[in-house]
Structures are given as structure tokens and as C-alpha cells.
Amino acid sequence: MRNLILILGDQLSHDISSLAEFNPAQDHILMCEVWDEATFVKHHKKKIAFLFSAMRHFAKELEAKGLPTSYVQLDDAKNTGSFSGEVKRAIDRFSPDKVVVTFPGEYRVLEEIKSWSKRFDIDVDMREDDRFFVSPDWFRKWAHGRKSLRMEYFYRQLRQDNRILMDGDKPEGGRWNYDQENRKPPSDGMDVPAPYRGQIDEITQRCIALVADRFGDHFGNLEPFCFAVTRDQALYALDKFFEERFGRFGDYQDAMIQGEPWMFHSHISFYLNCGLLNPREVVKRAEFAYYDRQAPLNAVEGFIRQILGWREYVRGIYWLKMPEYADENALEAKRNLPWFFWTGETQMNCLRQCILETKENAYAHHIQRLMVLGNFALLAGIDPKQVNEWYLIVYADAFEWVELPNVTGMILYADDGMLASKPYAASGAYINRMSNYCENCSYKVTQKNGPKACPFNYLYWDFFARNQDKLKGNPRLNNAYGTLNRMTDEKRNAISSDAERFLSQLDN
Ligand code: FAD
Ligand code: DLZ
Ligand code: SF4
Structure with missing residues (x-):
């Protein structure tokens, strides 16, 4: 076999870089639910059920497209419980020439992947995660020699480089930032639209039962389970946001109301982060909504700033500063987290x-x-x-x-x-x-x-x-x-x- 392609739980995108040049006659995909990832911290029950269900649906879609896929479920008898164990098992089974994987989202996982070529005596082809607007290398170069790494300058550069919300070489509307207009307090009797609520199919039902059985001591309620677990459902949730909430996103971005957890936010971070939605398509849709006069500039700019600005910027900081960043404690804070x-x-x-x-x-x-x-x-x-x-x-x-x-x-x-x-x-x-x-x-x-x-x-x-x-x-x-x-x-x-x-x- 030519390539063993490992797809991680936050890489559920059909155009993920590890699948580029995929050849169904020679290549094989591996996806695995592993105990180590579900327990290295005791994730919220709903988070595990969501990821497992989204992973299972994604694997089904790959198979339906004719892409040979091995999906290891948590309770499979031979599941070794770790990425390394599952990759080794698949290498033994398929004898691939190399392992292909897209750059992971966590330093811990990166270190694990880096150990494989020596441990398993195999080539590992780690590819850029091009779902982000900028790579860790790009960010490193941008940061080099700067006295301060403020998000604002990074964001302006990305607006210009990607020609987003630009009027020639000026920002649309004449200003880069409309945050001043985005601090309205809530008013009495606001009608906040109901959030997306997905159908629970058999796959999700099984994941919920699995989590109830195996992760009962983890924090959080499993039900009601409302998340989208496929790309089509996530796209529907995104449509719903643009139709029902986006116009007021800016005005009430900072407002909180008792009993209204969802407010006018988009609730798409889950889908962006696990790959069901792509940030480029979301930013483009938001920009279109402005030119199509569906939403005011303060909402559109505020929303794009979160995704093109903050989301990309924090990723850049993470990869620039890890692993030391995880030990930072400049204010020497020592108190235990209250119960x-x-x-x-x-x-x-x-x-x-x-x-x-x-x-x-x-x-x-x-x-x-x-x-x-x-x-x-x-x-x-x-x-x-x-x-x-x-x-x-x-x-x-x-x-x-x-x-x-x-x-x-x-x-x-x-x-x-x-x-x-x-x-x-x-x-x-x-x-x-x-x-x-x-x-x-x-x-x-x-x-x-x-x-x-x-x-x-x-x-x-x-x-x-x-x-x-x-x-x-x-x-x-x-x-x-x-x-x-x-x-x-x-x-x-x-x-x-x-x-x-x-x-x-x-x-x-
Ligand atoms: P919206 O308000 O609708 O914003 C749209 C999108 O912008 C979000 O989906 C998200 O992708 C992006 N975004 C907004 N703010 C940020 C930010 N500060 N950093 C990165 N992306 C941003 N976001 C996560 O995705 N995962 C986290 O683990 C996470 N932890 C956070 C912890 C703290 C202490 C704080 C202050 C913020 C954290 N955020 C995190 C950022 C932000 O709170 C969430 O992205 C947002 O609440 C998700 O809800 P939404 O999709 O409705 O966002
Ligand atoms: C968060 C998580 C959980 C709970 N379980 C799995 C899993 O079983 N299999 C998997 O591939 N990924 C899981 N993840 C996500 C990973 O912990 C990790 O964040 C990503 O692999 C980093 O790219
Ligand atoms: Fe208001 Fe009570 Fe919170 Fe103080 S602790 S900010 S009074 S809700």
C-alpha cells in the first residue's frame, strides 16, 4: 500500500490536505476514537458525544465516496487506546510506504506524531493545515522583530492580503474597527431567536449511550443534544445564523441576558474547529451579506474580526510560543479553582x-x-x-x-x-x-x-x-x-x- 492517511477528530473536512492526491486503489484512511484523547482531560460529556458522532458521520461519508476507510470505535476489542497504538496496528496490517497526516491542532499530538518515523521506521508526511488563512511559519515571520504582537495590526494585514471588506486600499466604511458600536446593553423583552437544534439519528444516539456508559463521571449534561454532526447540518446552522441573528450580532456582541445562553452569536466554533465548516467560506458569506445589504457594517466587521482576526491570531501565538506558553504564570497566581x-x-x-x-x-x-x-x-x-x-x-x-x-x-x-x-x-x-x-x-x-x-x-x-x-x-x-x-x-x-x-x- 502507498499511503496510510490518519484523519484526526478535528480534521473532518473533505478537502483536508492529507487527502490531496488520494488514490482509492492504493491509499487507506484511518480514523480512531481513542481513550487517551477522550481522557487526557475529562472533557464535557457533550463534547465527546459531539466529536465521536461527527467523526462517525464523516467516516461514513468518506466510504460513500468510495474512499477505503478503517474506523476504530472506542469499544472495538483491539483498540489500543492511543493514536500511536492505532497507527502501529494499521502499519502492521497494511504495510504502507508512508503515513500522511495534516498538522495537528495540539502540541501534545504533534510531539506524538513526530516520534513515529523513528519508532515505526516509516516516512511520515506531515502536511500544512491550509484550512487556516495563515500558517504557523507565516505568523512567525510576521512576528519576527516586532516589539508588540497586537491582534489589530495582524488583522489589518490579513484584511489587506485577502482583500476582505476592502474599498481599494482602504477599509470598507473608512474604519478598521466598529467595536465602539458593538457594546449595546441588552434591553427588556428582547426576542432572541431559538438556536439550531439537530435531529438525533441512530449514530448520534449510539454515541450518547457510549458516553453515558463510559464517561459517566465527566462534567456536563449529555442531553438535550443539539449540535450539528455533519457538514450539511452545520451549513444549515450557519444559514440560520445569517438569516436570524447576524443583523444584531454586532450591536449585542457583549450583552448577556439571564436564561438566554445563545444570544445573537453564531454558535459555529464547534463546527469550524472540527472541520465541518471552513473559515474562508464563513468570512466570504459574511462579507457578501454586507454588500447584499443583509447586515450592517458593524455586525459584519465585528464578526469577520473574530474569525479572520482573533481565531487566526491566537493560533499563531500558540504555535509561536509553545511549549513554554503552557507554563506561563506572570502574576504568580496560585489559588485552587473553586469547586x-x-x-x-x-x-x-x-x-x-x-x-x-x-x-x-x-x-x-x-x-x-x-x-x-x-x-x-x-x-x-x-x-x-x-x-x-x-x-x-x-x-x-x-x-x-x-x-x-x-x-x-x-x-x-x-x-x-x-x-x-x-x-x-x-x-x-x-x-x-x-x-x-x-x-x-x-x-x-x-x-x-x-x-x-x-x-x-x-x-x-x-x-x-x-x-x-x-x-x-x-x-x-x-x-x-x-x-x-x-x-x-x-x-x-x-x-x-x-x-x-x-x-x-x-x-x-
Ligand atoms: P461568535 O461570537 O459567533 O464568533 C464567531 C467566531 O469567531 C467563533 O465561532 C470563533 O471561531 C471565532 N472567535 C471569536 N472570538 C474568538 C477568540 N477570542 N479566539 C478565537 N476565535 C474566536 N473559542 C474556541 O473556539 N475554542 C475555545 O476553546 C475557546 N476558549 C475560550 C476561552 C476564553 C477564556 C475566552 C475568553 C474565549 C474563548 N474562545 C474559544 C473564544 C470565543 O469565546 C468562542 O470562539 C466563542 O464564544 C464561540 O461561540 P460562537 O461560535 O457563537 O462565536
Ligand atoms: C478531543 C478529542 C476527543 C475527545 N477524542 C478524540 C478521538 O477519539 N480521536 C481523535 O482523533 N481526536 C479526538 N479528539 C481531538 C484530539 O484530542 C486532538 O485535539 C486533535 O487530534 C488535535 O488535532
Ligand atoms: Fe452582579 Fe451578583 Fe455578579 Fe456582582 S456577583 S456582578 S451583583 S450578579
Whole structure:
């Protein structure tokens, strides 16, 4: 046999580079559900069921196209439980000339693949993942010699290079960024459209049963299961977003409403990240919607910025900085992750809502991840390793290349400001402005100190006081440190004793 092609669980794209020049007469595809990948962290039950079902559907499509495929299910008697074990088994069975695989999404898997040529005495052809707009090499060159690696400049370059939303050599509408218009608070009685809800076929039903049986001790609810598991279904979910939500995506990008986990977001990260959708097609559709007057520029630019900008940028940072990036802890945060991150049992209503929705859906939208859950982890000084593990476990779209920079760089400032120009720290006032969570909370958002005060209020100032030596040189924090340093000793003492009381309860 000529080539053994390994397709990983996040490579479910028919045009994946490992399948280029595929010859059905000589080549063979391998896909495998392996215990090691399902348990290296204890992924949310829904995440495992989603990936297994999407993988099984994808393998069926390959076979229907006449591409010889071996699919190893988790419970197959001979399943060795690891990528290496399954590749070795397939090499022994098919005697291929070489193994072909597209560049993986995680450093850990890359290291494993790199060991195969020596271990199994075989050529390994690792191909670029051209589903991304830029490669890790391209990013490395872009980053070389730059004093600061801000996303904004990277994004502008990609807009120009790919001629997206451009008017000649100027950005469409005259500005690169419409974020100022994308911060509307929610209003009463907003009608948020129902999210996509897929049919559960027999394949998905079996995956749900398998996960219930084998991963019962993992976090999260298995049902209701609503994800798309085929490309056709994912395309339908994408259509639904463009038709029903896209127009208001920009305006309410940062808004949160109790009981509305999906808001006006697209809910396509799962499908983009496992390969059912391609970022280029999504960006093109968004651009078309602007020229076709289906959506305003602030929505279109804001959405394209997330995919062409943030998504590509965090991947670039990941591959530029790994493996050291996984150990960053610039603020020396050491606190254990509070148990309520698993149960939602906290009096802080905003956290409770976001955690319970995460548990139910394996999804929370960006501002919940950033300004509620992430903000709390930052202010409370939680150990980055534990925070990273939590985020990698709980979201169905979480793969390390995208999760780690968002956690270590964006929410925890653990990379000393390489990704974010200042910590995304906020007091209760921000959450109150952008949500209705505070109306149902046992704490008072307007109260700054004392047992009834919103904990975000004193934790915010305690965070800046605690980290003064590390942060005070940052010009973007001049206002915060100016205010802190003008506070009376009495006020500062109240802040630190409230914070100490609250944080010590957390540790218990
Ligand atoms: P939308 O709001 O509709 O945005 C459209 C798309 O833009 C998303 O589908 C996603 O592909 C992309 N995008 C938006 N923001 C980002 C970002 N900051 N980084 C990368 N891509 C982005 N996203 C993941 O895909 N996987 C993760 O594991 C992940 N972990 C995160 C952890 C933290 C602490 C934070 C703050 C953000 C994280 N994000 C992650 C980014 C973002 O929150 C999700 O992509 C988004 O919430 C997915 O929902 P959506 O598809 O409805 O997104
Ligand atoms: C996340 C995950 C899980 C739960 N299970 C599998 C699996 O059984 N087989 C597989 O090929 N991939 C799985 N994945 C995704 C991988 O952990 C990993 O993120 C990718 O292989 C990196 O490209
Ligand atoms: Fe969250 Fe504070 Fe509002 Fe309660 S009062 S919901 S803790 S921001």
C-alpha cells in the first residue's frame, strides 16, 4: 500500500490536505476514537458525544465516496487506546510506504506524531493545515522583530492580503474597527431567536449511550443534544445564523441576558474547529451579506474580526510560543479553582448562570467566558494550569491551540501582556451594565464593601493593589492606579479585608 492517511477528530473536512492526491486503489484512511484523547482531560460529556458522532458521520461519508476507510470505535476489542497504538496496528496490517497526516491542532499530538518515523521506521508526511488563512511559519515571520504582537495590526494585514471588506486600499466604511458600536446593553423583552437544534439519528444516539456508559463521571449534561454532526447540518446552522441573528450580532456582541445562553452569536466554533465548516467560506458569506445589504457594517466587521482576526491570531501565538506558553504564570497566581466552577453552587448569580449554562450546553458565549468567568479567575488569582484545564474540559469547541491563548493571554494576563495590552479586569458595574444578572443576585452591585457588596467590586481593587509591582508600569493602567493611590487608608483596608474574607471562604 502507498499511503496510510490518519484523519484526526478535528480534521473532518473533505478537502483536508492529507487527502490531496488520494488514490482509492492504493491509499487507506484511518480514523480512531481513542481513550487517551477522550481522557487526557475529562472533557464535557457533550463534547465527546459531539466529536465521536461527527467523526462517525464523516467516516461514513468518506466510504460513500468510495474512499477505503478503517474506523476504530472506542469499544472495538483491539483498540489500543492511543493514536500511536492505532497507527502501529494499521502499519502492521497494511504495510504502507508512508503515513500522511495534516498538522495537528495540539502540541501534545504533534510531539506524538513526530516520534513515529523513528519508532515505526516509516516516512511520515506531515502536511500544512491550509484550512487556516495563515500558517504557523507565516505568523512567525510576521512576528519576527516586532516589539508588540497586537491582534489589530495582524488583522489589518490579513484584511489587506485577502482583500476582505476592502474599498481599494482602504477599509470598507473608512474604519478598521466598529467595536465602539458593538457594546449595546441588552434591553427588556428582547426576542432572541431559538438556536439550531439537530435531529438525533441512530449514530448520534449510539454515541450518547457510549458516553453515558463510559464517561459517566465527566462534567456536563449529555442531553438535550443539539449540535450539528455533519457538514450539511452545520451549513444549515450557519444559514440560520445569517438569516436570524447576524443583523444584531454586532450591536449585542457583549450583552448577556439571564436564561438566554445563545444570544445573537453564531454558535459555529464547534463546527469550524472540527472541520465541518471552513473559515474562508464563513468570512466570504459574511462579507457578501454586507454588500447584499443583509447586515450592517458593524455586525459584519465585528464578526469577520473574530474569525479572520482573533481565531487566526491566537493560533499563531500558540504555535509561536509553545511549549513554554503552557507554563506561563506572570502574576504568580496560585489559588485552587473553586469547586463551584463544577457545580454552579455560588451566591454570585452571574457566575452561577454562566457555569450552569456551560454545564448544560458545553457552550457559553464570548463575553460570559471573558468578563464573567475569566474576570473572576483573574481577580481571584486562580492558578493558570487549573483555569486552562477547566476551559479545555467544559467547551465543545475547546482545542488547546485556541483555548490556551484565550485563557493564559486574554483572561489571566499570565503571559505578561504579550496578547492583551492590559488585564481584562472589571468590577460589578460592567456586568450590571451588560446584563440583567445583578437583578437576581444575593449581592448588591452598587455596594462597594461589606458582606453584601458585590465581590467583583472589592476583588477588582484588591487585584490591582496585590499586583501593583507587576502592573503599575503599564501606561494603560494609569487611571486605575491613580484612583487606587488616591484612596484613603481606611478604604484600602476595607477592600483588603473584604477580599481576604471572601477569598478565604473560597479556599475552604
Ligand atoms: P461568535 O461570537 O459567533 O464568533 C464567531 C467566531 O469567531 C467563533 O465561532 C470563533 O471561531 C471565532 N472567535 C471569536 N472570538 C474568538 C477568540 N477570542 N479566539 C478565537 N476565535 C474566536 N473559542 C474556541 O473556539 N475554542 C475555545 O476553546 C475557546 N476558549 C475560550 C476561552 C476564553 C477564556 C475566552 C475568553 C474565549 C474563548 N474562545 C474559544 C473564544 C470565543 O469565546 C468562542 O470562539 C466563542 O464564544 C464561540 O461561540 P460562537 O461560535 O457563537 O462565536
Ligand atoms: C478531543 C478529542 C476527543 C475527545 N477524542 C478524540 C478521538 O477519539 N480521536 C481523535 O482523533 N481526536 C479526538 N479528539 C481531538 C484530539 O484530542 C486532538 O485535539 C486533535 O487530534 C488535535 O488535532
Ligand atoms: Fe455578579 Fe456582582 Fe452582579 Fe451578583 S451583583 S450578579 S456577583 S456582578
